Amino acid sequence: xxxxxxxxxxxxxxxxxxxxxxxxxxxxxxxxxxxxxxxxxxxxxxxxxxxxxxxxxxxxxxxxxxxxxxxxxxxxxxxxxxxxxxxxxxxxxxxxxxxxxxxxxxxxxxxxxxxxxxxxxxxxxxxxxxxxxxxxxxxxxxxxxxxxxxxxxxxxxxxxxxxxxxxxxxxxxxxxxxxxxxxxxxxxxxxxxxxxxxxxxxxxxxxxxxxxxxxxxxxxxxxxxxxxxxxxxxxxxxxxxxxxxxxxxxxxxxxxxxxxxxxxxxxxxxxxxxxxxxxxxxxxxxxxxxxxxxxxxxxxxxxxxxxxxxxxxxxxxxxxxxxxxxxxxxxxxxxxxxxxxxxxxxxxxxxxxxxxxxxxxxxxxxxxxxxxxxxxxxxxxxxxxxxxxxxxxxxxxxxxxxxxxxxxxxxxxxxxxx
Ligand code: PMP
Numbered sequence: 565x566x567x568x569x570x571x572x573x574x575x576x577x578x579x580x581x582x583x584x585x586x587x588x589x590x591x592x593x594x595x596x597x598x599x600x601x602x603x604x605x606x607x608x609x610x611x612x613x614x615x616x617x618x619x620x621x622x623x624x625x626x627x628x629x630x631x632x633x634x635x636x637x638x639x640x641x642x643x644x645x646x647x648x649x650x651x652x653x654x655x656x657x658x659x660x661x662x663x664x665x666x667x668x669x670x671x672x673x674x675x676x677x678x679x680x681x682x683x684x685x686x687x688x689x690x691x692x693x694x695x696x697x698x699x700x701x702x703x704x705x706x707x708x709x710x711x712x713x714x715x716x717x718x719x720x721x722x723x724x725x726x727x728x729x730x731x732x733x734x735x736x737x738x739x740x741x742x743x744x745x746x747x748x749x750x751x752x753x754x755x756x757x758x759x760x761x762x763x764x765x766x767x768x769x770x771x772x773x774x775x776x777x778x779x780x781x782x783x784x785x786x787x788x789x790x791x792x793x794x795x796x797x798x799x800x801x802x803x804x805x806x807x808x809x810x811x812x813x814x815x816x817x818x819x820x821x822x823x824x825x826x827x828x829x830x831x832x833x834x835x836x837x838x839x840x841x842x843x844x845x846x847x848x849x850x851x852x853x854x855x856x857x858x859x860x861x862x863x864x865x866x867x868x869x870x871x872x873x874x875x876x877x878x879x880x881x882x883x884x885x886x887x888x889x890x891x892x893x894x895x896x897x898x899x900x901x902x903x904x905x906x907x908x909x910x911x912x913x914x915x916x917x918x919x920x921x922x923x924x925x926x927x928x929x930x931x932x933x934x935x936x937x938x939x940x941x942x943x944x945x946x947x948x949x950x951x952x953x954x955x956x957x958x959x960x961x962x963x964x965x966x967x968x969x970x971x972x973x974x975x976x977x978x979x980x981x982x
Contacts, residue, residue, distance in 0.1 A: 594621025611946035633867035648866035662822030669861030673803035673829035674702025676839035684764035687850035692726030692762035698774030759794030769815035772804035775949030776915025807831040811886030811911030838865035927953035
């Protein structure tokens with residue numbers, strides 16, 4: 565029962581293992597946009613396992629083919645050729661931006677970012693990296709070292725040499741224009757002083773964990789122009805934003821640029837672990853060490869990913885994310901609550917900045933209160949942001965208008981009880 569699972573959790577997990585909620589629900593079943601706990605209570609999922617389940621939980625159209633593949637062939641590594649992996653690489657070449665046609669498969673987002681950074685070093689023969697405050701790129705040594713969110717960083721254990729952070733072009737205190745000018749000025753200064761030894765800049769096209777933060781439309785163009793002048797590559801981390809989440813297949817399309825290296829993970833496998841880093845010929849050629857990841861692009865994962873991409877296309881989920889995201893944002897803006905400070909994001913990646921209004925309660929505590937109360941009435945939502953005070957709304961892209969209507973009216977009621 566629930567008590568024994570909580571006891572075992574306390575005994576056998578690392579104490580720091582993070583959960584949402586005082587009593588995390590024990591989920592036993594998922595179906596499309598819904599999750600069910602062991603009392604068969606239904607929750608509408610507004611977090612999708614952190615932007616993973618874009619096609620819905622246990623979507624039978626996808627799992628059917630995964631199970632067939634599981635029965636046919638599970639695993640070989642890249643030492644032999646398997647059809648799904650090659651077909652997936654071909655499909656990705658079609659949908660990835662610009663001249664990006666070559667893909668290396670891994671398993672997690674961290675691993676793919678780590679690989680992308682290694683590739684940038686091999687291509688440029690330089691060492692350093694620039695990253696944005698508020699960014700998150702993973703939990704390996706190097707990817708954590710370019711993660712700009714204090715709560716995730718084990719500061720005294722990270723790589724410090726040749727790692728440079730600049731401010732993100734966003735702040736609640738100053739105008740967008742000023743924030744962007746400041747960020748670009750910092751970038752230019754670092755490039756001037758250290759560009760000769762910087763391999764790449766890495767950033768998310770929309771910061772996820774940092775609180776759902778978009779950049780001004782022309783920010784990435786300006787960043788890229790500066791980087792180009794110093795032969796510094798641009799790595800775009802689409803781990804959280806890729807595959808329709810933001811109303812484009814890839815969020816970088818919102819900014820009209822093509823990066824040098826693009827990294828994806830999460831939603832590609834819709835719950836089966838698979839990640840990628842992809843680039844153009846010239847850069848891929850620089851990866852000269854024979855290299856492969858044991859599980860990367862494994863037939864079960866690759867076949868699932870092919871089914872995911874087909875499902876996204878057949879069901880027009882990118883357009884859905886756009887239309888439903890606009891609808892959700894419009895409805896959220898109609899809520900009249902002093903606790904809502906700002907609504908940000910695009911597509912079905914929307915953040916609601918919460919303020920406390922009570923000096924005795926932190927904004928993070930307020931946010932937790934909202935998470936608890938909205939869970940009670942059947943909605944699981946996320947939270948993120950530098951102060952953990954942003955409601956993160958990132959449902960499966962198969963969600964309906966009715967789900968959104970129910971959610972927004974429930975949120976409105978919850979806010980009235982604070
Ligand atoms: N990059 C981004 C933008 C992420 O959101 C995450 C995980 N939340 C990662 C990298 C790390 O991915 P993983 O947990 O699969 O290693």
